[in-house]
Amino acid sequence: MKRRTLLKLAAGGAATAAASGWSPVSFAAAAPLKELRLDYAYYSPTSLVLRRFGWLEDEFKADGTSVRWVLSAGSNRALEYLNANSIDIGSSAGLAALLAKANGNPIKTPYIFSRPEWTALVVRKDSPIRTLADLKGKKIAATKGTDPYLFLLRSLQTVGLKRGDIEHIGLQHADGRAALEQGKVDAWAGLDPHMAASELESGSRLIYRNVAFNTYGFLNVREEFLATRPAEVARVIKAYEKARGWIRANPSEAAKILSEEAKVSLPVALLQIKLRSDFSNPQPGSEHVKALQLAAPILRDEALVKADTDLNRAIGDLIDTRFAQPFIARS
Incomplete structure (x- = not known):
């Protein structure tokens, strides 16, 4: 320069x-x-x-x-x-x-x-969970202090649920993916590229997407x-x-x-x-x-x-x- x-x-x-x-x-x-x-x-x-x-x-x-x-x-x-x-x-x-x-x-x-649209709520391919309301009482992995965690809270709020209505499991993003695929949690607030990898490689499903909730x-x-x-x-x-x-x-x-x-x-x-x-x-x-x-x-x-x-x-x-x-x- x-x-x-x-x-x-x-x-x-x-x-x-x-x-x-x-x-x-x-x-x-x-x-x-x-x-x-x-x-x-x-x-x-x-x-x-x-x-x-x-x-x-x-x-x-x-x-x-x-x-x-x-x-x-x-x-x-x-x-x-x-x-x-x-x-x-x-x-x-x-x-x-x-x-x-x-x-x-x-x-x-x-x-x-x-x-980006880098986060969504993810479940395993064989999960019976289909909607946000189905998450009540479930174990959900998310990294506290990140967009996926805050995306989770905002998403739950749209169906009248709060943080206390689910069991939050605090894991870093890559560990959240592993916990989901191993059946240790019911859902995961994912983050790319881990989320995209889980979709394409393990068949995981995105049950809720909202671009406006991705900051x-x-x-x-x-x-x-x-x-x-x-x-x-x-x-x-x-x-x-x-x-x-x-x-x-x-x-x-x-x-x-x-x-x-x-x-x-x-x-x-x-x-x-x-x-x-x-x-x-x-x-x-x-x-x-x-x-x-x-x-x-x-x-x-x-x-x-x-x-x-x-x-x-x-x-x-x-x-x-x-x-x-x-x-x-x-x-």
Whole structure:
């Protein structure tokens, strides 16, 4: 990247960060970053492509900045790493990010990495369960603090059921799939690519799907890192944009990368990439705010946040609708 372009990015990053209420140091004034820490996740194909091609390593090589990748097994892990200052940038579902933010995790979301349908409620192929109402009293696996868990709660609510009406079994996503297929639980709030693999390889059935209950893929940044390193965040977003454009132009090749990284079959990866992932709109905006506003009541209904929590304020504090604008490719 040319020096003129870098300085333009730095100026834009500083300006947009300042407009959001921060007083960041400029790229020119900041010492080179020693290490950039971010996650990659099988539910974020964009991160897998970015890591595979080493575009961030190339971008930061001249600065002497090393790039450390940390695998996130679920939104809960990514958000825990951010809260513990183990990573600077991490990927999660939107509602999971809001739950974390409302409970004190100091994060901002300046970029959307995908609009997925990555979760649904799943049963074995021979299960007598056919409807949401049939789940009353059943054992259901779900990873607490993730979109599948919150999807489960919202889905139950549509038929008048609450968390107390089922037996929740807390398992990470891959373990949830295994528990379902082994008959240890009656249902599972799945997550791709594990869910797609269970469908195609074990004949598992999706008994309830609702795209509107799948919240977006949020790329979250620690507030302190975004405030003090806006130029570096801008460069990460530019790299994400390169990966996003590559996936849209090469979906089959992106599926091969997902297949290899997640160790799932190519048909499973193709199902996730081509049929259940929308990479068209990475700019945070009103649709993402509205989606969280519609989803937020479940957090209070299920006592996942304090009763007096101002969720609308938390949403406003979480979603940064301005920072990434100068760096997003128009298509």
